[in-house]
Amino acid sequence: MRSERGWAGVICCFVLFIVVCLFLLLNMKGAIRASGHPELGLLFFVIPGAVASFMSSKQRVLVPLLGAILATPVCLVVMRFWIFSNRSFLQELAWIFSAVFWCALGALFFLFISGLIEARRGRG
Numbered sequence: 001m002r003s004e005r006g007w008a009g010v011i012c013c014f015v016l017f018i019v020v021c022l023f024l025l026l027n028m029k030g031a032i033r034a035s036g037h038p039e040l041g042l043l044f045f046v047i048p049g050a051v052a053s054f055m056s057s058k059q060r061v062l063v064p065l066l067g068a069i070l071a072t073p074v075c076l077v078v079m080r081f082w083i084f085s086n087r088s089f090l091q092e093l094a095w096i097f098s099a100v101f102w103c104a105l106g107a108l109f110f111l112f113i114s115g116l117i118e119a120r121r122g123r124g
Contacts, residue, residue: 009056013067016048017103021075021096025083045099049106064107068100075099 024041045068052064079092087095 009052009063010067010070012055013048013052013064013103014071016051017045017068017071017099018074018078020044020048021071021099022078025079042095042098042102045102046106046109049103049108050110053107053110060111061104061107065100065104068103072096072100 024044048068049064052067053060056063075096076092079096080089
């Protein structure tokens with residue numbers, strides 16, 4: 001049972017990471033660029049990390065990180081071949097690695113919040 005929940009977390013993060021990547025590449029392209037802060041879209045990658053951390057029972061940081069790392073090549077292929085961008089490959093690689101960082105940070109944030117809730121229950 002425990003390993004099934006781990007794989008569910010990996011698959012959940014994999015799918016959500018790709019969905020967030022496609023959403024940012026297709027829908028938010030003009031809005032984020034027009035605001036002058038294109039890096040703000042990377043904050044959406046916190047969501048797959050937090051959801052995958054919620055789905056897994058053990059290794060709540062490694063499971064989302066593994067899902068994000070597995071989704072990275074898929075997102076790079078989509079960015080290079082189906083969505084025409086004016087960025088170089090190294091810029092896209094840096095963007096996707098920072099997305100992996102934000103995904104892991106989302107998992108850490110969920111772990112922090114769940115720890116606070118458990119500590120609060122233990123005191124009360």
